[in-house]
Amino acid sequence: MPTSFVRGLKCRLCGKMYPKEPLNFCTEDFGPLEVDYDYEAIAEVLSRSKIEMRPENMWRYRELLPIDGEPTVGAQVGGTPLIKADRLAEALGVEKLWVKNDAVNFPTLSFKDRVVSVALSKAREFGFSTVGCASTGNLGNSVAANAAAAGLEAYIFIPADLERSKILGSSIYGAKVVGVTGTYDEVNRLCTQVAFKYGWGFVNINLRPFYAEGSKSMGFEIAEQLGWRVPQHVVVPMAGGSLVGKIPKAFQELAKVGLIEHARCRIYGAQASGCSPISTAVKNGWETHRPVRRPNTIAKSLAIGDPADGYFACKVIRDSGGWAEDVSDQEISEAMVLLGRTEGIFAETAGGVTVAVTRKLIEQGRIPRDEEIVICITGNGLKTQDAVAEYVEAPVIIKPSLEELAALVDGAAREPVLV
Ligand SMILES: *Cc1c(COP(=O)(O)O)cnc(C)c1O
Ligand SMILES: [Zn+2]
Numbered sequence: 001m002p003t004s005f006v007r008g009l010k011c012r013l014c015g016k017m018y019p020k021e022p023l024n025f026c027t028e029d030f031g032p033l034e035v036d037y038d039y040e041a042i043a044e045v046l047s048r049s050k051i052e053m054r055p056e057n058m059w060r061y062r063e064l065l066p067i068d069g070e071p072t073v074g075a076q077v078g079g080t081p082l083i084k085a086d087r088l089a090e091a092l093g094v095e096k097l098w099v100k101n102d103a104v105n106f107p108t109l110s111f112k113d114r115v116v117s118v119a120l121s122k123a124r125e126f127g128f129s130t131v132g133c134a135s136t137g138n139l140g141n142s143v144a145a146n147a148a149a150a151g152l153e154a155y156i157f158i159p160a161d162l163e164r165s166k167i168l169g170s171s172i173y174g175a176k177v178v179g180v181t182g183t184y185d186e187v188n189r190l191c192t193q194v195a196f197k198y199g200w201g202f203v204n205i206n207l208r209p210f211y212a213e214g215s216k217s218m219g220f221e222i223a224e225q226l227g228w229r230v231p232q233h234v235v236v237p238m239a240g241g242s243l244v245g246k247i248p249k250a251f252q253e254l255a256k257v258g259l260i261e262h263a264r265c266r267i268y269g270a271q272a273s274g275c276s277p278i279s280t281a282v283k284n285g286w287e288t289h290r291p292v293r294r295p296n297t298i299a300k301s302l303a304i305g306d307p308a309d310g311y312f313a314c315k316v317i318r319d320s321g322g323w324a325e326d327v328s329d330q331e332i333s334e335a336m337v338l339l340g341r342t343e344g345i346f347a348e349t350a351g352g353v354t355v356a357v358t359r360k361l362i363e364q365g366r367i368p369r370d371e372e373i374v375i376c377i378t379g380n381g382l383k384t385q386d387a388v389a390e391y392v393e394a395p396v397i398i399k400p401s402l403e404e405l406a407a408l409v410d411g412a413a414r415e416p417v418l419v
Pocket of ligand 2: 014015
């Protein structure tokens with residue numbers, strides 16, 4: 001196995017090169033840094049058949065991921081199903097629809113395991129023994145679990161009002177969970193200071209260039225699972241605005257190294273109306289987003305008022321010919337139920353955002369009904385149960401008797417009992 005095809009880090013604004021180091025911004029203009037690869041060298045060694053022979057996890061695309069040695073964290077992450085969603089397609093009135101289902105990603109049931117496995121493998125290469133993150137929930141769960149398995153100390157910083165399951169889902173792994181009374185943006189600002197003061201590896205701060213690359217694996221998998229080609233439309237939920245840029249980047253890289261013919265695909269961003277800085281910017285034709293001071297939505301995992309990659313998210317959506325939309329909390333809950341009833345997939349609120357936005361874009365005529373659509377489901381509904389509690393029927397309670405059941409089946413005794 002060759003080691004790494006990474007040449008260094010490159011400023012996304014001025015192009016200045018930096019060595020591989022835990023740094024996320026350009027010291028000249030504060031532009032974000034991005035990993036720079038030697039694609040010609042990758043094209044020489046990588047082929048479809050080589051990838052297909054490897055285990056079904058995200059590391060089968062390892063030449064296009066930014067670690068130097070073997071992955072030491074999250075070796076099993078990725079390889080989630082791409083499902084042909086015919087029943088949801090019928091409900092939405094479209095012909096060809098797939099669900100990329102990261103609600104069942106290993107080990108913490110969200111797409112964040114993809115970014116964390118890269119960030120923590122890299123953290124180990126850099127020699128960090130303590131890692132951390134600012135999180136809206138899923139990232140904290142993933143950092144906590146993967147750090148535990150790797151024997152790293154973890155500090156998880158979250159807004160104090162997060163869902164119970166998401167807090168517990170970090171504590172269980174023995175991480176130090178710090179609830180901060182404030183918005184995600186305030187948590188993030190604190191973490192920037194903490195990373196600097198204590199010299200820890202923060203996955204979405206000083207390790208962010210490496211972390212963000214992990215999201216590409218979702219795009220690589222979509223293309224491979226469709227038979228080495230891209231769909232016409234992809235709908236992606238947006239928080240910090242990173243994933244929405246990495247999916248088209250993944251397609252472009254596959255084309256660049258000759259694994260797919262072309263990367264033309266329209267990219268659509270999905271947000272909740274209670275925190276929609278990026279979709280609002282796209283809809284108004286602004287060049288970049290305006291921060292939302294007080295996010296207010298049940299889609300807490302997406303509630304980032306001042307997204308780090310807001311500018312690039314707007315640009316990538318515009319350049320692809322796509323669009324962005326946002327939906328109300330009620331539409332989110334209803335869409336979670338719709339996905340459950342049609343496809344047997346229990347997604348978290350972010351999944352409800354994606355499905356509801358997809359429906360809206362179809363109704364608006366922005367996504368044609370006869371073209372190929374992939375929607376990205378990024379988190380698991382067991383973590384956000386309150387969001388649908390009032391939208392599903394409570395169990396009917398009967399005595400252990402066939403007669404009572406018969407009455408129920410006949411529809412006579414159909415009185416739902418509230419629990
Ligand atoms: C973090 C997250 C996203 C979006 O991530 P960004 O790359 O920050 O835009 C989407 N869905 C879920 C469930 C998440 O946890
Ligand atoms: Zn720069």
